[in-house]
Amino acid sequence: MSNKPKINKYKSLRNAVTRLRDDLRDSDNGGSDFVLLYAYNGTGKTRLSMEFKDVGKRKKGIARDTLYFNAFTEDLFVWDNDLIGDSDRALMFNENSEFFKGLDNLALEVRIEKYLSRYTTFSFDINYQKWKITFKKEVANPKFRVGLDEPEKIVQDNIKISRGEENIFIWCFFLSICEVTLDGAETYNWVKFFYIDDPVSSLDDNNTIKVATDLAKLLRRAKGEDEKYTIKTVISSHHGLFFNIMCNELKKTKHKTYLLNKADNSYTLQATDDTPFYHHIATLSELNKAAETGDLFTYHFNALRTIFEKTSNFFGNGDISYCLDTEDEALHARALNIFSHRDAYSIWQPSPMLDDNKRLFETILKNYLERFEIELP
Template identity: 30%
Template sequence: MSKELKEIAQELKDANRKVQLIYAFNGSGKTRLSREFKELIAPQSDIEEDDEPELARNKILYYSAFTEDLFYWDNDLESGVEPKLKIQPNTFTDWLIELLKDLGEDGNIITNFQRYANDKVTPNFNEAYKRKSKDHNGKLVEITIPAFSEVTFQVAAKPSDLTNNTSVDSEDGEAKVEGQYETIKISKGEESNFIWSVFYTLLEQVVFTLNETDTTNRLTDKFDGLEYVFIDDPVSSLDDSHLIELAVDLAGLIKSSKSDLKFVTTTHSPLFYNVLCNELSNKAYEKQPDEKFKLSYNPNKEFKKYRLEKQADGLFQILDQPTDSPFSYHLFLLSELRLAIKDGQIRKYHFSFIRNVLEKMATFLGYNYWPALLPKTAEGKPDPFANRILNLSSHSAHAGEEVAYIEDKDKEKLDVLVKYLIETYGFKKQEA
């Protein structure tokens, strides 16, 4: 049954599970769902004008693409100033910076970043400093840059650089000798990993703190009212091995939570989804003082998984994913293809689906390249339709091209190809 995202958010809340995991394609409403859920848990409409507003973070922490928008680069390289990642000041980041600084979590952020991204790069948080800046009237004034509001990234300098130490201008105008290290601008993928590492370090501290049942013994009272953590599509730029490691660590952290804190996680990555499913489907036990083990996490009662699908009418469906079967991504894609063909709703992105299926089949069957799986021409060569699949499945920066006109002959060819793959390679026939 199709529903509004607001209704689905209410369902997730009413489910009352320790952890809920949702798979959905990009563009299927994951991020909008996270915002609807946040509004449900901490509605802005409840705030009285004369009252001090109860900030949403007191009830829910959430990570999404908007979290990454709070970090940006200062790229004033022409002035000789080193590249630095700056943190956009607002009520959340001010709270986050102050909290992590007070708890001394900078070392753990560095450890997490180097573990998941690059152990050759070291993030460095700034100390508080003063600098000159023009105000809105153009007058030069002195401002204070707070500690932990900027991050630089260093790597060991190349051997050829060590004989001639490089100096750059620091914010106070004095020459700064880099010596055996050089400051770099990290890649976009590493930047995403760093931001996730900041959030994950905070999450570790949240779980650790709330596991202390005696509130007077907690390191901080900042998390006492926290009810939910919503993680929307965490880092997907990792290679498979690091993505698996991240999923295992996240699942372990969730299972170690003894408080009433609840977690909702969404992802478009089938690998991340499957690893989390496997890890969260296993029971966890805690050793007691008498050396016996007590069940501390029971997936049968605490874990639920779903698929979120966007319908043609703009509404959504959230479907239970059976707990007794794995999520088979290629079978899901084939099902989506057959449904699109049946309904006459073939779009450009469906050619990305068929390419994805072919790539996974080629890997499983031991072929070096997926066109070898296509029907052969009279000369015994792979069908030239492979080139059309390549062209139509190529990623585009223009979202409008995703609904570009598809020629009827390409639609017919896709239909023939899907039937060929199912019949030739022995796929179990399922209802479209």
């Protein structure tokens, strides 16, 4: 980061949106193709994305211009759990949303499946007449025995997928709509901007990397034959690893990078060229907040171990024990190793830490912060 980073202050999110839209003006006039925003939870990222969308609606003669993904996108999908029969469960999608207009003519299933297969194993069917999506999965057949006329696996229909699986399905749904938009589908010819806010919440590092690389690959398709981007994009996130990957993936494009902050009743956009943008500090800040609130899950050990590995390598030592200069070094190293590689770990249903493990995690984190004199934002 430069010694004197440029910081712009705004009285409202709408004023900040004016800045972002100006950044994304036509490239012939010095505009950028991408804006990358880093902000901590609670800063106003989601509200900023909605304000960006609403400004597009308020433009004279324009009904809308932004296709967005955020928490409101996920709210367009609601479960019908068949409380009476308890067998016909389906994910309903809002037929009144412009997001879904004309989908039945776009054959999205193949596109969604292409992305979804990278993350999970369940399959799905979309009923465009009833505006519902059903899911099924192959499971082990409890009746299967060698030599008996029973299949090894059976298909469970109309299953209720987990919250994490639902989130990644909706994300793949959104990517597929972006794809048909870039392919020139008339239904989405109004799209001038993509606005993507935090698509990787609750994912582990491996799947976060997959989401980021899939997204970057898709966005590069927006470049036209004249090397200009036909659709401009804003990406905002509080996730350090995801933000870092997007910075690296898009570093050769015309882009702006900002840190969004909130102070009292105003907002600031701090311009920065720093990559990886203090990724480790951002992650440590999240871990420290989780420790303070007690909202700790087993996968947090994995995130902390990753930071220890990077720190040890930076100081020329290939062992995480370099970061564990305490009387309980052996115990702490064992905890980091066990909880970072536990077979039962699931990205879809993360396991909360037990109280003893929470105290152990807090001690390891505190010792690290004190030893390396790290001041968190």
